[in-house]
Amino acid sequence: MTSIDPARSAALALIAGVTEGQQTLAEQAGVLAALAPPDRARANRLALEVLRNLSRADAMLKPHLRKAPPPDLRALLRLATVELCLDGTAPHGVVNAAVALAHAGGKRTEGFSGLVNAVLRKVAGETERWGRLDPPALPGWLRGRLMSAWGKAAVMRMEAAHLMGAPIDLTVKSDAEAWAARLGAELLPTGSLRLAPGAQLTELPGYAEGAWWVQDAAAALAARLVGARPGMRVLDLCAAPGGKTLQLAAAGAEVTALDISEPRLARLRENLARCDLKAEVIAADALDWAPAAPFDAILLDAPCSATGTIRRHPDLPFVKDAAGIKTLFALQSALIDRALGWLAPGGRLVYCTCSLLPEEGERQVAAALERHPGLTIAAPELPGIAPEWITPEGALRLRPDFWAERGGMDGFFIADLRPAA
Structure with missing residues (x-):
C-alpha cells in the first residue's frame, strides 16, 4: 500500500477549507503547522495551483464522471488532475498517491478508490487537452462589475494574469542596481526588483541583514508617491503588514504606523527589527484615535476587497462576495475624511486600495473631491510609470494585466490628494 504523502494530504485539507468552508488559506495556517518546511511549502504550492486552476480541472474531469462527486472526492480528483496536467508529475505516482488518499479518507472516499483510479488514468491519457482550456473566469459578482468598468477584453487579460500567478518582488x-546584480533579479522601471522563479527568500543574500523586503511592485508605488525624506512627519494609516512603513522609514521620515490589529502589527515590528x-x-482604531500633532504626509492604504491581489x-x-462591500465603501470614506483633518498646511494624503473596483478607487476619490472643496489630485511624478496607468483625473490605476511580458503586477488604485492651501 502506498504511504500517505503529508503534503498532498494537507493540500487537500486546504482546498476543502476554501471551497467548502469559505476559509482563506491564511486562516488555515494551522493545517500546515506540523509539517516539515519542504512539505509545508509543497502543500501550499499545490493548494494554490488547484485553486488557480479549479475550473480547468473540472473541465478535464467532467467527461469521465456521470454525476458530481461528493466534496472530499472532488477535491482529491481536482488535486490529482492539476498534478497530472500542470506539474507533469509521473502519472503512476499521482494515481497511486490519489488512490492511497482515497483509502485513507474513511467513509467519505474509501469506497471510491476504484473510481479514482479509473478516472485519473483517463485524464492522464489526454493531458494535451489542458493547454486548450480557457483561464478560469472570475466569480459573477466581480466579473460583472469589472466588465462594466474595463470591458470584456481587459477582464479576460486580467483572468489570464491571475492564472499565471505572481512573481516575487x-x-x-x-x-537597487547593485542588489539586482547580486540577486540575479530584474530591476523594474519603477525601482523594485523582481526575482527569478524558485528563489528561497531566507537563503538569499541580504535577507538576514534586512537589506530588502518582499513587496509587490504596484504596492511599492504608493509609498514612493509620498515623497518621504529625512525629518518629514508621516503617518502610515492601516499600516500592517508594514512594507510601506519600511519604505517610509528607509527614506528617513519620522514614521508613525497605525493599525487596528495588534497581531498584524507584530509582523511589522519583526520586519522593522x-x-x-x-x-x-x-495599535488603535483610526476612527477613534487622534494624533498629538499634524503630519506632513499621510499614506492611507484603506481596508478593501483585495480584488487586486487575486493572482x-x-x-x-x-471566500468573498458582494455582501460586505458597501460597508467597506463607507469605511474608506470615513478614513479619508478623518485623515484629511490630520494634515499640516501644505500636506498630502496618498490614498490607495489593492482593489480593481472603481467604487474603492476612482469613485471613492471623486466623492471625496465633492465633499472637500479645494481638494485636488496631484499628477504622479515617479520613474517608470507608463502613461496608460494614469487616469484622466491624474490618479494611478494599476491592473494585473499591465506589464504582462514581465509577469504582471497587483491591481491598485493610488491618488495623491492635496487639500486647499
Whole structure:
C-alpha cells in the first residue's frame, strides 16, 4: 500500500477549507503547522495551483464522471488532475498517491478508490487537452462589475494574469542596481526588483541583514508617491503588514504606523527589527484615535476587497462576495475624511486600495473631491510609470494585466490628494 504523502494530504485539507468552508488559506495556517518546511511549502504550492486552476480541472474531469462527486472526492480528483496536467508529475505516482488518499479518507472516499483510479488514468491519457482550456473566469459578482468598468477584453487579460500567478518582488533599502546584480533579479522601471522563479527568500543574500523586503511592485508605488525624506512627519494609516512603513522609514521620515490589529502589527515590528529601521507603532482604531500633532504626509492604504491581489491569493474569489462591500465603501470614506483633518498646511494624503473596483478607487476619490472643496489630485511624478496607468483625473490605476511580458503586477488604485492651501 502506498504511504500517505503529508503534503498532498494537507493540500487537500486546504482546498476543502476554501471551497467548502469559505476559509482563506491564511486562516488555515494551522493545517500546515506540523509539517516539515519542504512539505509545508509543497502543500501550499499545490493548494494554490488547484485553486488557480479549479475550473480547468473540472473541465478535464467532467467527461469521465456521470454525476458530481461528493466534496472530499472532488477535491482529491481536482488535486490529482492539476498534478497530472500542470506539474507533469509521473502519472503512476499521482494515481497511486490519489488512490492511497482515497483509502485513507474513511467513509467519505474509501469506497471510491476504484473510481479514482479509473478516472485519473483517463485524464492522464489526454493531458494535451489542458493547454486548450480557457483561464478560469472570475466569480459573477466581480466579473460583472469589472466588465462594466474595463470591458470584456481587459477582464479576460486580467483572468489570464491571475492564472499565471505572481512573481516575487523586493523593495531594497538602497542601491537597487547593485542588489539586482547580486540577486540575479530584474530591476523594474519603477525601482523594485523582481526575482527569478524558485528563489528561497531566507537563503538569499541580504535577507538576514534586512537589506530588502518582499513587496509587490504596484504596492511599492504608493509609498514612493509620498515623497518621504529625512525629518518629514508621516503617518502610515492601516499600516500592517508594514512594507510601506519600511519604505517610509528607509527614506528617513519620522514614521508613525497605525493599525487596528495588534497581531498584524507584530509582523511589522519583526520586519522593522530585521531591517534595522525605526517607526512609532500604534495599535488603535483610526476612527477613534487622534494624533498629538499634524503630519506632513499621510499614506492611507484603506481596508478593501483585495480584488487586486487575486493572482497571488486565488482563494479570495471563493471566500468573498458582494455582501460586505458597501460597508467597506463607507469605511474608506470615513478614513479619508478623518485623515484629511490630520494634515499640516501644505500636506498630502496618498490614498490607495489593492482593489480593481472603481467604487474603492476612482469613485471613492471623486466623492471625496465633492465633499472637500479645494481638494485636488496631484499628477504622479515617479520613474517608470507608463502613461496608460494614469487616469484622466491624474490618479494611478494599476491592473494585473499591465506589464504582462514581465509577469504582471497587483491591481491598485493610488491618488495623491492635496487639500486647499
